[in-house]
Amino acid sequence: MEPQAPQGPVDPQDLTARVARLEAQVAWLLQQQTPAQVSAQVSAQAAAPAQIPARVQPPTATPARPKAPPAPLKQISPVVWIAGIGASIFLLGALFFFRWAIQQGWVGAELRFILGLLVGGGISAFAAKTLQGRSRALGVALLLAGLGTLQFAFRAGTMEYHFYAAPIGLAATALVTLLAGALAARVRSGGALVVALVSGLAAPLVFSQGGHHEVALATYLAVLMAATLAVPYLARTGGAWHGARWVALAGTWLLLLPACTDVLKADATPLAALLLLHLILAGLWAWLPGTEETPGTPTVLWLVASILATTYAWMIWKRLDLSPEAFALPVIAVAALNLGLVQPLRRRMAGRRADWGLLALAAGHLALAVPVALAWAWVGPLWGAFALGLAWVSLKAEDSHFAEEASALRWLAAALALLTTLRWAFHGFDSFSFNDASLTPFLNASFAEGALASVAWWLLTRRSGPLSLLSFLALELTANLSLAFEAARLVHHLQTPAHLGYGPSRAASITLTLVWALSGACQWMLGLGGRDAARRALMIAGYVWMGAASFKLIALDLDHADTPLRALAFLGVGGIGMAAAILANRKKAGEPS
Numbered sequence: 001m002e003p004q005a006p007q008g009p010v011d012p013q014d015l016t017a018r019v020a021r022l023e024a025q026v027a028w029l030l031q032q033q034t035p036a037q038v039s040a041q042v043s044a045q046a047a048a049p050a051q052i053p054a055r056v057q058p059p060t061a062t063p064a065r066p067k068a069p070p071a072p073l074k075q076i077s078p079v080v081w082i083a084g085i086g087a088s089i090f091l092l093g094a095l096f097f098f099r100w101a102i103q104q105g106w107v108g109a110e111l112r113f114i115l116g117l118l119v120g121g122g123i124s125a126f127a128a129k130t131l132q133g134r135s136r137a138l139g140v141a142l143l144l145a146g147l148g149t150l151q152f153a154f155r156a157g158t159m160e161y162h163f164y165a166a167p168i169g170l171a172a173t174a175l176v177t178l179l180a181g182a183l184a185a186r187v188r189s190g191g192a193l194v195v196a197l198v199s200g201l202a203a204p205l206v207f208s209q210g211g212h213h214e215v216a217l218a219t220y221l222a223v224l225m226a227a228t229l230a231v232p233y234l235a236r237t238g239g240a241w242h243g244a245r246w247v248a249l250a251g252t253w254l255l256l257l258p259a260c261t262d263v264l265k266a267d268a269t270p271l272a273a274l275l276l277l278h279l280i281l282a283g284l285w286a287w288l289p290g291t292e293e294t295p296g297t298p299t300v301l302w303l304v305a306s307i308l309a310t311t312y313a314w315m316i317w318k319r320l321d322l323s324p325e326a327f328a329l330p331v332i333a334v335a336a337l338n339l340g341l342v343q344p345l346r347r348r349m350a351g352r353r354a355d356w357g358l359l360a361l362a363a364g365h366l367a368l369a370v371p372v373a374l375a376w377a378w379v380g381p382l383w384g385a386f387a388l389g390l391a392w393v394s395l396k397a398e399d400s401h402f403a404e405e406a407s408a409l410r411w412l413a414a415a416l417a418l419l420t421t422l423r424w425a426f427h428g429f430d431s432f433s434f435n436d437a438s439l440t441p442f443l444n445a446s447f448a449e450g451a452l453a454s455v456a457w458w459l460l461t462r463r464s465g466p467l468s469l470l471s472f473l474a475l476e477l478t479a480n481l482s483l484a485f486e487a488a489r490l491v492h493h494l495q496t497p498a499h500l501g502y503g504p505s506r507a508a509s510i511t512l513t514l515v516w517a518l519s520g521a522c523q524w525m526l527g528l529g530g531r532d533a534a535r536r537a538l539m540i541a542g543y544v545w546m547g548a549a550s551f552k553l554i555a556l557d558l559d560h561a562d563t564p565l566r567a568l569a570f571l572g573v574g575g576i577g578m579a580a581a582i583l584a585n586r587k588k589a590g591e592p593s
Helices: 012-031 035-047 078-104 109-131 136-160 166-187 190-206 214-235 242-262 265-287 298-319 325-340 342-349 355-374 376-399 403-431 445-460 466-495 506-527 533-557 563-590
Strands: none
Touching (some): 109 166, 136 166, 136 190, 166 214, 190 214, 190 242, 214 242, 214 265, 242 265, 242 298, 265 298, 298 355, 298 403, 325 342, 325 355, 342 355, 355 403, 376 403, 376 445, 403 445, 403 466, 506 533, 506 563
């Protein structure tokens, strides 16, 4: 039924009501649409951009933070390089010129000596002026040339011209060194202090005339270290002078080594007292108590000094013909000293940075005191335990956000692990002969050294870097050889009486082969399918040890074995290879593709 058209004029109010009803109906219809219909409409609009252009809202622009400028790299000026090279060439040229002048007879001894003093003093004075300006690196290079020229002149006056005795020349060099140290304190320069230390440490070598002067040398070094130690206190800095502190420590203890080795029995007691003084001075150089700046790498400096002091003290102890067992007492004293330093150094370092190193050092000395008092043969295992403890401490220190200390502790642990490995290698040659019936398999000092060194190397592989690769190689060598030889010793001990001859039995030799094959197969399986560097290293190591086992089986084991042993060797090596392949195949099949 069609609606009828309205008759007569239309009321405007009626039209308004109709329009309102129509708008309400349109709004109701739009609300009844499904989300799919709305998406279809949106897609249709996007497909026809010409009819209905879509308006894209620009993303809200966030103000970019200004990037901090990169820290400028410290680059040595070419002027400094040229100055250093020129200073070295100048010294050589001066030597050649004076030698030529002497050959020609132009310059007498007195004039040569005076010219050397004038040239060296002039260069040193110009270096001091340059150091007080802006070109400090250039001043350090010139100071090295000036002090070197003066030292050559002082040596010539003693050794060649015989104007005065050697102690006077040494005293003159020491005086110039102290003046250089005062200059370093005035200009607050660590480089100038390094030059002064090098000059002072080289003086005993330059003026050496042989003979036994160990006490005099130790006294001179103590005075030099005490005098140059005043520089960081006068300059109110020095914690970041790593070069100067390491030169002071390493140079002093290197010069003390021949003194402690060659000291006479009559001079051993005063040298022992001076050694204690040097340990105190080394602690002051390491920790710099009382200065404003916190020192860098103090724990490592103190570790090196403590270990060297204990080693040198043992040399003096033997020179005095004292009881070796009684040396446990000074070792315990050093351990107590390190324990006593924990609380003061917490205040000095404003934290617990030094705790790990001091506790590890104290534990190492306490552990060292036991074999010293009982049996020296167990020193090697204690070195291994010390290396293991330092490696563990380095991991804990790194977790505590002391990366600088952790890296230094890690390298120190590697050095001790290497020392233990070398002792294991040399000490193990006797035990690897299999002719010592007193060695119980797996319960002897040789195996303890190898096992502890292996665990220490394993801990050192847990961080990336060049040290990790070296530790992995040392771990492979130490662990596989130690385990294989000890398993062979067990077979030899169970099978053959000790009086039947030198060397392993045939079954013990084949046991070596089987252990290497088993170790290679296990490492190959662990590294199979891995893409990271550690997995690839394990896989390569597996190939190496399985190859070594196969080569030994063919080249050595077949020559001296009877048929049953040959069958056992081939069955064992072949079975290990097949088992590894089967297990690896199952592992690969179980992995998701």
